[in-house]
Amino acid sequence: MKILVLGGDGYCGWPTALHLSDAGHDIVIVDNFSRRQIDEELGARSLTPIAGLTERLRAWHDVTGRPIGLEVGGLLDWEFLSGVFRRHDPEAVVHFAEQRSAPYSMIDRQHAVYTQHNNVIGTLNVLFAIRELATDCHLVKLGTMGEYGTPNIDIEEGFIEIEHNGRRDVLPFPKQAGSFYHLTKVHDSNNMMFACKVWGLRATDLNQGVVYGTVTLQTERDSRLVNRFDYDDVYGTALNRFCAEAAIDYPLTVYGKGGQTRGFLDIRDTVRCINLAILNPPERGEYRVFNQFTEQFSVEQLAQLVVEAARKLGITAQIEHLANPRMEAEEHYYNAKHTRLLDLGLEPYYLSDSLLDSLLNIAMEHRERVDPDVIAPRVTWSGAEAGELEAQVAA
Amino acid sequence: MKILVLGGDGYCGWPTALHLSDAGHDIVIVDNFSRRQIDEELGARSLTPIAGLTERLRAWHDVTGRPIGLEVGGLLDWEFLSGVFRRHDPEAVVHFAEQRSAPYSMIDRQHAVYTQHNNVIGTLNVLFAIRELATDCHLVKLGTMGEYGTPNIDIEEGFIEIEHNGRRDVLPFPKQAGSFYHLTKVHDSNNMMFACKVWGLRATDLNQGVVYGTVTLQTERDSRLVNRFDYDDVYGTALNRFCAEAAIDYPLTVYGKGGQTRGFLDIRDTVRCINLAILNPPERGEYRVFNQFTEQFSVEQLAQLVVEAARKLGITAQIEHLANPRMEAEEHYYNAKHTRLLDLGLEPYYLSDSLLDSLLNIAMEHRERVDPDVIAPRVTWSGAEAGELEAQVAA
Numbered sequence: 069m070k071i072l073v074l075g076g077d078g079y080c081g082w083p084t085a086l087h088l089s090d091a092g093h094d095i096v097i098v099d100n101f102s103r104r105q106i107d108e109e110l111g112a113r114s115l116t117p118i119a120g121l122t123e124r125l126r127a128w129h130d131v132t133g134r135p136i137g138l139e140v141g142g143l144l145d146w147e148f149l150s151g152v153f154r155r156h157d158p159e160a161v162v163h164f165a166e167q168r169s170a171p172y173s174m175i176d177r178q179h180a181v182y183t184q185h186n187n188v189i190g191t192l193n194v195l196f197a198i199r200e201l202a203t204d205c206h207l208v209k210l211g212t213m214g215e216y217g218t219p220n221i222d223i224e225e226g227f228i229e230i231e232h233n234g235r236r237d238v239l240p241f242p243k244q245a246g247s248f249y250h251l252t253k254v255h256d257s258n259n260m261m262f263a264c265k266v267w268g269l270r271a272t273d274l275n276q277g278v279v280y281g282t283v284t285l286q287t288e289r290d291s292r293l294v295n296r297f298d299y300d301d302v303y304g305t306a307l308n309r310f311c312a313e314a315a316i317d318y319p320l321t322v323y324g325k326g327g328q329t330r331g332f333l334d335i336r337d338t339v340r341c342i343n344l345a346i347l348n349p350p351e352r353g354e355y356r357v358f359n360q361f362t363e364q365f366s367v368e369q370l371a372q373l374v375v376e377a378a379r380k381l382g383i384t385a386q387i388e389h390l391a392n393p394r395m396e397a398e399e400h401y402y403n404a405k406h407t408r409l410l411d412l413g414l415e416p417y418y419l420s421d422s423l424l425d426s427l428l429n430i431a432m433e434h435r436e437r438v439d440p441d442v443i444a445p446r447v448t449w450s451g452a453e454a455g456e457l458e459a460q461v462a463a
Numbered sequence: 464m465k466i467l468v469l470g471g472d473g474y475c476g477w478p479t480a481l482h483l484s485d486a487g488h489d490i491v492i493v494d495n496f497s498r499r500q501i502d503e504e505l506g507a508r509s510l511t512p513i514a515g516l517t518e519r520l521r522a523w524h525d526v527t528g529r530p531i532g533l534e535v536g537g538l539l540d541w542e543f544l545s546g547v548f549r550r551h552d553p554e555a556v557v558h559f560a561e562q563r564s565a566p567y568s569m570i571d572r573q574h575a576v577y578t579q580h581n582n583v584i585g586t587l588n589v590l591f592a593i594r595e596l597a598t599d600c601h602l603v604k605l606g607t608m609g610e611y612g613t614p615n616i617d618i619e620e621g622f623i624e625i626e627h628n629g630r631r632d633v634l635p636f637p638k639q640a641g642s643f644y645h646l647t648k649v650h651d652s653n654n655m656m657f658a659c660k661v662w663g664l665r666a667t668d669l670n671q672g673v674v675y676g677t678v679t680l681q682t683e684r685d686s687r688l689v690n691r692f693d694y695d696d697v698y699g700t701a702l703n704r705f706c707a708e709a710a711i712d713y714p715l716t717v718y719g720k721g722g723q724t725r726g727f728l729d730i731r732d733t734v735r736c737i738n739l740a741i742l743n744p745p746e747r748g749e750y751r752v753f754n755q756f757t758e759q760f761s762v763e764q765l766a767q768l769v770v771e772a773a774r775k776l777g778i779t780a781q782i783e784h785l786a787n788p789r790m791e792a793e794e795h796y797y798n799a800k801h802t803r804l805l806d807l808g809l810e811p812y813y814l815s816d817s818l819l820d821s822l823l824n825i826a827m828e829h830r831e832r833v834d835p836d837v838i839a840p841r842v843t844w845s846g847a848e849a850g851e852l853e854a855q856v857a858a
Contacts, residue, residue: 146572177541177591181584188583188650189576192643196572199846220632221625230616230625230637235796237615242625242634243653248587251657255583255650258638262646266790266844395661401630449661451594 069346072158074098074143074194075165076136077121079296080210080279080338084162086286086293087339088346089134096137096156097121098165102186106172112300112442115312115434116282119292127292143190153201160206160346163194166252170214171302171393171447173249180248187252188259195263206349207271208342209260211253213331213361213404215275217244218397223404226257226273226357246396247449257357264355271354272345276338277331277361280307281423282430284336295335297430300442306367307332307419308427309443310374314385315431316438320375323445324392326368329402331361334417344412359406362416377424381432393445464741465551469493469538469589470559471531472516474691475605475674475733479557481681481688482734483741484529491532491551492516493560497581501567507695507837510707510829511677514687522687538585548596555601555741558589561647565609566697566788566842568644575643582647583654590658601744602666603737604655606648608726608756608799610670612639613792618799621668621752641791642844652752659750666749667740671733672726672756675702676818677825679731690730692825695837701762702727702814703822704838705769709780710826711833715770718840719787721763724797726756729812739807754801757811772819776827788840 071088075081076097089095099121107113119127125136137156141148143165166187167173173183191209198205216223219242228241240261245251253275260271282297298304299312301321310320333341341360350356365373371387378385392398410416417423431438466483470476471492484490494516502508514522520531532551536543538560561582562568568578586604593600611618614637623636635656640646648670655666677692693699694707696716705715728736736755745751760768766782773780787793805811812818826833 177588177595180591181587184587184654185580185584189580192576192579193572196575200572219634221627221630221634228625228627228637230623230627232616232623232625235616239614239616239637240639242623242637244635245653245657248654248657251650251653254653255646258640258646258649259579259643262640262643267846451662 069159070094070156071346072096072098072152072156072161074161074163077101078103078164079298080335081164082124083284083287083295083335084164084339084342085136086128087284088343089128089136090132090286091343096139098139098141098152100140100142102142110300110302110442112303112439113437115297115299115431115437116294117434117437118294118296123292127290131289143193144186146193149193149197150201153197158202158205160208161194161198162342163191163207163209165190167249169303170247170249173247174447174449183249184252188255191256192259195259195269198269199263199267203269206346207260207269208345209256209271209273211257211273211275212250213275213277213359214250215243215245215254215257216241216404217246218400218402219244220401225359225405225408246394261355264353268353270350270352272350273355273357274341274345274360275357277333278305279333279335279338280305281335281427282308283426284339299438301445302447307370307374310371311427311431312438313443314374314378314383314428315435316440318440318443319386319388320371321443322367322371322387322389323394324389325398326371326389327366327399328396329364329366329400331359331364331404331406332419333361334419334423336417337362337414341409341414344409344414348412358408359404360409361406363418364402364404373419373424377421377428381425381428390445393448395449464554465489466555466557466741467491467493467547467551467553468557468559470561472496473498473559474693475730476559477519478679478682478690478730479559479734479737480531481523482679483738484523484531485527485681486738491534493534493536493547495535495537497537505695505697505837507698507834508832510692510694510826510832511689512829512832513689513691518687522685526684538588539581541588544588544592545596548592553597553600555603556589556593557737558586558602558604560585562644564698565642565644566840568642569842569844578644579647583650586651587654590654590664593664594658594662601741602655602664603740604651604666604668606652606668606670607645608670608672608754609645610638610640610649610652611636611799612641613795613797614639615796620754620800620803641789656750659748663748665745665747667745668750668752669736669740669755670752672728673700674728674730674733675700676730676822677703678821679734694833696840697842702765702769705766706822706826707833708838709769709773709778709823710830711835713835713838714781714783715766716838717762717766717782717784718789719784720793721766721784722761722794723791724759724761724795726754726759726799726801727814728756729814729818731812732757732809736804736809739804739809743807753803754799755804756801758813759797759799768814768819772816773823776820776823785840788843790844
């Protein structure tokens with residue numbers, strides 16, 4: 069199948085492009101390298117040494133004999149985007165090409181505006197490109213479990229049947245996003261649902277949980293194929309960051325009480341979920357939502373799992389509860405459904421000792437690349453300086 | 464109270480600015496004249512001859528002795544907007560400054576992108592301006608009843624208590640907006656709710672119904688104060704458009720079956736609702752929603768009321784059911800709550816024979832200004848040409 073992978077140079081996009089190519093699809097990556105540019109802005113870099121995209125693509129061709137196409141540009145540029153659709157006439161579009169860090173979106177006004185403009189208008193352009201140039205094309209769009217927030221009821225997959233005053237309807241599940249980034253995914257979901265309804269497009273919205281891991285069956289075939297591993301305060305997410313911290317004897321940075329519970333998944337499942345969605349497209353006009361995660365953990369639980377795994381490798385890791393830079397419930401009910409991808413055949417890689425071992429070993433291997441100055445949170449939701457927060461908590 | 468009226472040159476903004484000035488507030492209008500520019504683009508104009516804003520403000524000063532300030536610029540321009548906040552240090556901001564036509568947002572990609580960018584980023588800038596420069600300021604933001612769509616359950620005011628699998632929570636009411644314009648109001652609502660939560664802002668989201676009428680107690684004091692009256696296919700809304708049509712012997716253009724039911728209100732209630740919201744601000748950190756309308760009607764009912772009122776004035780008006788250019792349910796359940804503004808003391812102007820008389824007389828007075836070529840719908844939700852739609856229906 070001819071597939072565009074928008075944002076195919078990023079943490080999830082790159083291994084997805086390789087997995088889909090390996091599965092026999094004809095892949096074209098579309099990327100403007102904004103993620104690499106943001107690394108420069110933040111003075112951060114991947115724990116793992118990643119090759120440039122051209123070198124990555126050459127390596128994939130060397131190893132497999134399969135070419136992956138490349139189009140360099142951004143989704144805000146309609147002339148570029150419409151040209152890409154005309155040149156490739158895709159049957160599916162996998163859309164990762166959004167600014168995906170919550171802290172980045174909360175740095176200040178410019179970063180909030182950049183994130184909302186880039187994500188919402190970029191996706192709007194993709195919807196119009198499909199409508200005008202590839203109406204039968206299946207849009208597989210990455211949403212986030214963070215769209216739902218932490219309601220005091222079970223979280224369903226996109227829609228919920230509500231009984232109210234003696235009447236019933238199935239309605240979009242109420243959203244309570246926790247950052248300007250997460251809000252863009254809510255906005256995108258609303259725009260996509262409407263576009264499917266009025267234009268008969270087909271779309272799958274994958275409300276993904278927090279991804280951990282870095283290696284997939286494809287990325288480990290050659291050192292030039294190695295994937296990103298973010299550990300910094302802005303792009304690093306819970307489990308991966310904890311492993312990098314353990315590797316350099318930095319305390320594991322748990323925000324607040326650590327009772328924040330979320331859905332998590334292994335990056336090897338991310339890439340398989342995308343292919344499952346592609347192989348089982350919705351009907352024309354259908355907007356469907358899958359909750360894409362495999363297990364729930366609290367942040368504290370994850371930190372403790374890393375402490376234990378590190379101990380077995382002879383590393384003494386300690387947990388430090390920092391003042392929470394975010395505004396979020398630290399103890400709450402959480403029960404999110406995630407059966408639709410299992411129904412399509414997903415057999416998850418559950419979080420295991422061997423995965424934790426592998427991640428810790430990768431972090432140890434590259435520990436000299438870790439910069440301890442980009443780990444402590446610098447961005448707060450309230451706008452207070454991170455130092456002020458610590459003082460408030462100490463007082 | 465020192466109040467900014469963003470979009471104070473528009474159909475609702477202008478009479479609101481006058482009403483608030485008349486009520487003793489100190490008003491500054493902020494406008495970039497985008498609405499007048501769009502009239503040029505569409506080859507349409509207000510049925511009523513409206514003066515330029517400078518002349519309008521001079522007239523108000525002549526008539527009342529009260530000045531209204533003016534700042535010319537747009538909300539996307541942060542340097543301008545932050546300067547306005549610094550110069551005026553507002554206690555309340557009334558925000559009408561959005562592209563507010565659903566058909567305009569559906570013309571094509573550029574118009575959808577313009578509408579979403581202008582509205583969402585403009586409102587985001589207003590939220591940051593309040594946070595950074597006037598944290599105690601009350602944001603009174605115009606939303607729309609169209610955010611809710613037409614669910615098969617009663618519509619509550621912003622939030623709904625949901626019981627699900629034996630647990631309960633009060634959550635944002637599910638949204639099902641019906642155009643890229645209506646979607647911007649949903650996006651704004653989500654952004655505002657979040658900003659109130661994390662920064663402790665105070666905001667009132669007024670989900671307004673369809674406004675009819677043109678005259679208020681203030682606009683009728685001088686001919687230079689006269690308000691807009693839109694009747695064209697893009698900006699004209701049901702009741703006002705029907706009156707203009709009756710005045711030139713044009714059939715009343717009902718889209719589809721006409722069973723589409725919505726909340727409506729008199730523009731004299733719009734201006735009073737805004738003042739009620741301002742005089743009763745929410746607490747810091749509170750995001751509240753009022754459904755701002757006074758009566759429900761179906762489009763067919765409204766058309767029939769206009770036919771009857773016209774008959775009494777000796778005008779024979781006829782209803783024509785056009786192929787519906789929109790994608791919407793034409794027969795549906797509709798019961799929307801609207802008690803919160805009544806609780807604050809609103810005594811509505813219900814739709815009356817005298818209001819219909821007055822509107823029809825205004826339309827008759829200016830009937831030579833009506834251009835029959837801008838009445839039939841030119842914009843369709845499906846993207847089909849309007850002519851094709853008619854052919855489909857006839858077939």
